[in-house]
Amino acid sequence: MNTANTILACDVGGTRIKLGLVRGTRLLRRDEIAAHPNEGLAAALIRIGRAARGLCRSAGVAAKTLAGFGLSFPGVIEPGSERILSTPAGKFDDAKRIDVPKLIRRLFGLPTVVCNDANAALAGEWRFGAARGSRSAVMMTLGTGIGASAVIDGVPLRGQHGQAGCLGGHLVANIDGRPCLCGNIGCAEAEASTWALPEQARSHPAFPSSRLAREKPIDYALVFRAAARGDAVAMELRDRAIRVWSGALVSLIHAYDPEVAVIGGGIMRSGEIILPRLRRHVARHAWTPWGKVKVKTAALGNDAGMLGVAWLVGARI
Numbered sequence: 001m002n003t004a005n006t007i008l009a010c011d012v013g014g015t016r017i018k019l020g021l022v023r024g025t026r027l028l029r030r031d032e033i034a035a036h037p038n039e040g041l042a043a044a045l046i047r048i049g050r051a052a053r054g055l056c057r058s059a060g061v062a063a064k065t066l067a068g069f070g071l072s073f074p075g076v077i078e079p080g081s082e083r084i085l086s087t088p089a090g091k092f093d094d095a096k097r098i099d100v101p102k103l104i105r106r107l108f109g110l111p112t113v114v115c116n117d118a119n120a121a122l123a124g125e126w127r128f129g130a131a132r133g134s135r136s137a138v139m140m141t142l143g144t145g146i147g148a149s150a151v152i153d154g155v156p157l158r159g160q161h162g163q164a165g166c167l168g169g170h171l172v173a174n175i176d177g178r179p180c181l182c183g184n185i186g187c188a189e190a191e192a193s194t195w196a197l198p199e200q201a202r203s204h205p206a207f208p209s210s211r212l213a214r215e216k217p218i219d220y221a222l223v224f225r226a227a228a229r230g231d232a233v234a235m236e237l238r239d240r241a242i243r244v245w246s247g248a249l250v251s252l253i254h255a256y257d258p259e260v261a262v263i264g265g266g267i268m269r270s271g272e273i274i275l276p277r278l279r280r281h282v283a284r285h286a287w288t289p290w291g292k293v294k295v296k297t298a299a300l301g302n303d304a305g306m307l308g309v310a311w312l313v314g315a316r317i
């Protein structure tokens with residue numbers, strides 16, 4: 001990889017799209033635009049192009065000197081073709097029908113990598129962040145859903161259809177559990193993620209008397225805040241969620257044999273409470289006769305996906 005190359009990196013989320021110009025390990029300039037997922041990915045790419053031209057101007061980078069385009073997307077990506085096989089429920093529906101890499105090449109005229117968002121985040125953390133220097137690592141991202149990714153023996157894991165490693169949020173945490181958006185029952189993210197939380201909270205018998213009934217939105221930031229003040233429903237939801245994440249992490253460790261496990265995502269703003277408990281659970285329950293997996297907080301925050309997908313582009317060109 002030529003580290004003088006500038007890559008346009010783009011991280012698509014359900015509500016915001018982050019984009020940035022990346023050179024080597026440096027994010028030269030960043031921007032964010034609204035995702036408008038109902039309008040589809042093709043429409044979003046047009047708006048990304050417009051925002052990217054603005055970024056190039058403000059960074060003093062000639063758009064024609066860009067060396068590649070990296071797109072991090074929350075779906076299953078077919079290896080080889082890099083077509084998008086799945087999209088988040090009801091969002092960017094057109095992405096499954098169009099050849100996204102081909103469309104990007106036509107719109108931008110650049111070598112392109114399309115990558116699952118959890119895989120992009122781990123690529124970033126593995127090359128430049130919390131898992132730097134390791135040969136085998138897993139990442140679990142706690143947010144709207146639960147993302148997961150694995151690097152084994154220095155190779156990012158993808159599998160036959162691109163879903164190896166990245167479905168850690170859909171490891172079963174409760175066989176008698178709640179229906180998941182993926183069609184399975186009792187997935188970790190159906191038991192403890194931001195999309196599943198409001199219904200879980202409201203179905204608690206003591207919900208009407210809880211602080212959670214009086215504040216909005218019902219997310220884990222609120223749950224951790226209310227739990228810290230002694231709200232019984234919030235404490236129960238918090239403690240159960242941490243047990244679900246702990247169990248999922250042990251499953252990831254058993255499946256992928258990492259030396260480092262990186263925990264990221266917006267919910268980790270409460271990491272000072274979550275991380276010690278995850279570590280304790282892993283120390284007690286993970287079967288690792290060789291020693292202990294290092295459990296670390298993600299180091300690159302929101303930029304991990306952009307840095308990671310840019311690295312993947314650079315490794316290919």
Ligand SMILES: [Zn+2]
Pocket residue numbers: 169170180181182183184187189190
């Ligand atoms: Zn699921």
